Amino acid sequence: MEITIRDATVADMPAVTAIYAHHVQTGYGSFEEIPPSTEEMVRRFDNVRARGLPWRLAEIDGQIVGYCYASLYHARSAYRFTVQDSVYVDERFLNRGIGSALLASLIETCTDLGYRQMMAGVGDSANEGSLRLHTRMGFRTVGQAIGVGIKFGRWLDLVLLQRTLGPERTDVPAAAPVGYLPPADQAGP
Numbered sequence: 001m002e003i004t005i006r007d008a009t010v011a012d013m014p015a016v017t018a019i020y021a022h023h024v025q026t027g028y029g030s031f032e033e034i035p036p037s038t039e040e041m042v043r044r045f046d047n048v049r050a051r052g053l054p055w056r057l058a059e060i061d062g063q064i065v066g067y068c069y070a071s072l073y074h075a076r077s078a079y080r081f082t083v084q085d086s087v088y089v090d091e092r093f094l095n096r097g098i099g100s101a102l103l104a105s106l107i108e109t110c111t112d113l114g115y116r117q118m119m120a121g122v123g124d125s126a127n128e129g130s131l132r133l134h135t136r137m138g139f140r141t142v143g144q145a146i147g148v149g150i151k152f153g154r155w156l157d158l159v160l161l162q163r164t165l166g167p168e169r170t171d172v173p174a175a176a177p178v179g180y181l182p183p184a185d186q187a188g189p
Helices: 010-026 038-050 098-113 128-136
Strands: 004-007 055-060 063-072 082-089 117-123 140-151 154-164
Touching: 004 098, 010 038, 010 063, 010 082, 038 055, 038 063, 055 098, 063 098, 082 098, 098 117, 098 128, 117 128, 128 140, 128 154
Parallel strands: 082 117
Antiparallel strands: 004 055, 055 063, 063 082, 117 154, 140 154
């Protein structure tokens, strides 16, 4: 089984929508309760790409089996060197290294773009698969919000993890990351 990682396109969004819909309808990793439409996923894809951030896919034998993307961690400009990851794998292909391949690609791309930190907000503190994946990829737990979400009649925690991108550095970069576009609707401090 050879996993191919590539950039996503708008044409891939129906397959992405189907993968995400399963996680929304059956799992606690996403705090969404109603699966978004393909049109909404295209809007989200366009927003990520308009900011110069990566949206990657995993394929096996030409079939899309997972995806990941980076988004701004927060809209305010002080966070401009920090991104947040999202990773979803087709339920039929779990535990085959697809999440690791996707996240490794995302980490490399975001590092190359000049980002310094990557955050992960893992829904449900019992989401062992996602927590293991992030720990394996160098993330460390930096916090946990207790009972901040409710889904399927159950209160859910949010586990916050963080990973430095590239070498640990404390200098202030001279310029924003490659392709960084500040949000137009940025609120004050």
